[in-house]
Every structure is written in structure tokens, then in C-alpha cells.
Amino acid sequence: MLATRVEIIPTDGIVDVVNSALPAGSTVSITCLPHHGVESTVRTAIKLSELGFVAVPHIAAKCVESREHLSGILDDCAAAGITEMFAIGGDAPRAAGAYSTGVELVRDIAELSGGSMSVGVAGYPEGHPTINGLQLMDALLEKQEFAGKIVTQMCFSAETIHNYVALLRKEGVTLPVHAGVAGAVPKAKLISLASRIGVGASLKFLSRKGPLARKLILGERYAPDALIQELAARPGVEGIQLYTFNSLEALPQ
Numbered sequence: 429m430l431a432t433r434v435e436i437i438p439t440d441g442i443v444d445v446v447n448s449a450l451p452a453g454s455t456v457s458i459t460c461l462p463h464h465g466v467e468s469t470v471r472t473a474i475k476l477s478e479l480g481f482v483a484v485p486h487i488a489a490k491c492v493e494s495r496e497h498l499s500g501i502l503d504d505c506a507a508a509g510i511t512e513m514f515a516i517g518g519d520a521p522r523a524a525g526a527y528s529t530g531v532e533l534v535r536d537i538a539e540l541s542g543g544s545m546s547v548g549v550a551g552y553p554e555g556h557p558t559i560n561g562l563q564l565m566d567a568l569l570e571k572q573e574f575a576g577k578i579v580t581q582m583c584f585s586a587e588t589i590h591n592y593v594a595l596l597r598k599e600g601v602t603l604p605v606h607a608g609v610a611g612a613v614p615k616a617k618l619i620s621l622a623s624r625i626g627v628g629a630s631l632k633f634l635s636r637k638g639p640l641a642r643k644l645i646l647g648e649r650y651a652p653d654a655l656i657q658e659l660a661a662r663p664g665v666e667g668i669q670l671y672t673f674n675s676l677e678a679l680p681q
């Protein structure tokens with residue numbers, strides 16, 4: 429069974445939802461969306477950490493104003509017992525200040541925290557809509573000196589994920605890989621978000637043609653169980669990052 433981490437969006441009331449839905453000590457990743465801002469992510473992570481969860485805040489480079497802002501975030505997280513973060517470029521169209529890529533951010537987190545903060549970085553089994561494969565691989569080769577793990581973009585194909593891990597190893601990226609998997613959320617939601625957040629071709633199996641299938645899809649929830657079993661059946665992936673979209677009622681066993 430692969431260790432599974434749950435990812436949530438820092439919306440109002442989510443801390444109470446997590447506290448009643450997840451066992452104490454669970455690892456919870458808190459995403460950083462442009463319209464929520466990094467403060468909302470950090471505030472939620474600190475509250476969860478104080479409740480005994482292992483909180484992993486996402487820090488989006490484009491939401492960080494300066495090195496001093498980053499230093500303050502690191503101090504607040506360390507004071508709350510947070511020891512792991514996820515450093516990402518960020519979906520905002522423009523940078524708020526000094527940082528615009530995950531590459532820049534992960535370096536400064538390592539420097540400012542003296543290596544005490546473990547940092548995850550993003551991987552793309554199906555590539556990225558606006559960044560070419562060579563740039564992504566070069567960025568990972570640069571980041572791996574300062575990072576502790578790769579967490580992948582959402583992908584719906586175990587074969588694609590396993591092939592990606594093999595490519596990483598061939599190119600000299602040795603970081604452990606945690607596979608990004610969609611939680612049991614309405615398929616319609618996944619399809620509507622897919623292009624906006626850059627999900628790749630493996631999603632296409634969800635959107636079959638035909639009115640009956642479409643009706644089924646619109647009412648149906650995605651079930652991650654089979655994909656998780658396939659990922660656990662072969663070596664390559666260290667764990668699962670479950671993108672729950674805050675649907676915590678039906679977590680895979």
C-alpha cells in the first residue's frame with residue numbers, strides 16, 4: 429500500500445472538515461491558488477500543524493513578494509513545527525515581486541532555512557502546456573540539489589507515470605516521486621478544470637462521446653482506487669498525492 433497524502437484547498441472552514449475527516453497525524457498538503465494567496469495557505473497549514481497534522485504548505489513563487497517575505501513565511505512555519513513545503517512557480521499570470529519560478533524559490537528556501545525545511549517540487553508525466561520537456565527536465569536537474577521529492581501533476585495513467593519515472597532516472601533525476609492522483613470528485617469538475625491547471629491527455633478517457641455516456645459522466649464521480657492499485661503493483665512511485673478538491677468524505681482505503 430503506497431503512503432497517501434491528502435491535498436486540500438485553503439477555503440473557509442476546511443480545517444474543521446479535515447479535523448473531523450482525517451485521523452490525527454495524517455499528512456495534509458495545502459495548495460496555493462492565485463485567488464487565495466500564500467497567506468491563506470500558510471495560515472491553514474499552521475492551524476493544521478497546531479492540531480497535530482503533518483501540514484505541507486505549497487509556496488507559489490509568483491505569490492512571494494521578496495526574500496524578506498519568504499523569510500517571514502519560513503519563520504512562521506518553523507515556529508508551528510512545519511518541516512516540509514512544496515515550491516512551485518504558481519498559476520498567477522504575473523509575479524507579485526522577486527520570484528517567478530519554482531527554481532528560484534527552492535534555492536532560497538534551502539538557503540534561508542539552512543536546509544531544515546524539506547522541499548517538494550513538481551513533475552509532469554505528460555509535460556506542461558506552456559513549458560517544453562527539455563526546460564522541465566533541466567529545471568528538475570537544477571532543483572534536485574535543494575529538493576527532497578517530486579510530486580507529479582495529476583495523471584490518470586499508471587503506465588504514463590511509470591514511464592516518466594524511468595525517464596527521470598535515465599536523465600539523472602534521482603528524487604523520489606509521489607504520483608498526483610485525482611480524488612473521488614465529479615468527473616465534470618475534473619474535465620472543467622483540466623485545461624486550466626494543465627492536466628494532460630490521460631484525462632481523455634473520462635470524456636467519452638454520446639449523450640448516455642455524457643449523462644453518466646456528468647453525474648459520476650471519478651474513482652482513483654484502480655489507478656492507485658496499478659501504481660502500487662510496480663516499483664517506481666514512493667507515494668500518492670491525492671488531489672481531493674476538498675471532497676474528503678470518500679477517501680480510498
Ligand SMILES: NC(=O)C1=CN([C@@H]2O[C@H](COP(=O)(O)OP(=O)(O)OC[C@H]3O[C@@H](n4cnc5c(N)ncnc54)[C@H](O)[C@@H]3O)[C@@H](O)[C@H]2O)C=CC1
Binds near residue numbers: 488520560
Ligand atoms: N500549484 C501547483 O500545485 C502546480 C502548479 N503548476 C504550474 O506549472 C508551472 C511550472 O511551475 P514549476 O513546476 O515550479 O516550474 P518552474 O517555475 O521551476 O519552471 C520550470 C522551468 O520552466 C521555465 N518556465 C516557467 N514558467 C514558464 C512559462 N510560462 N513559459 C516558459 N517557460 C517557463 C522556468 O524558467 C524553468 O526553467 C507553473 O505555472 C505552476 O503554476 C503545475 C503543477 C502543480
Ligand SMILES: Nc1nc(=O)c2c([nH]1)NC[C@@H]1CN(c3ccc(C(=O)N[C@@H](CCC(=O)O)C(=O)O)cc3)CN21
Binds near residue numbers: 608
Ligand atoms: N497548474 C496547477 N495548479 C495547481 O494549483 C495544481 C495543479 N496544477 N495540479 C495539482 C493540484 C490540483 N490543484 C487544484 C487546483 C484548482 C482547484 C480548484 O478547485 N479550483 C477552483 C477554485 C477552488 C476554490 O477557490 O475553492 C477554480 O475554479 O479554479 C483544485 C485543486 C492544485 N494543484
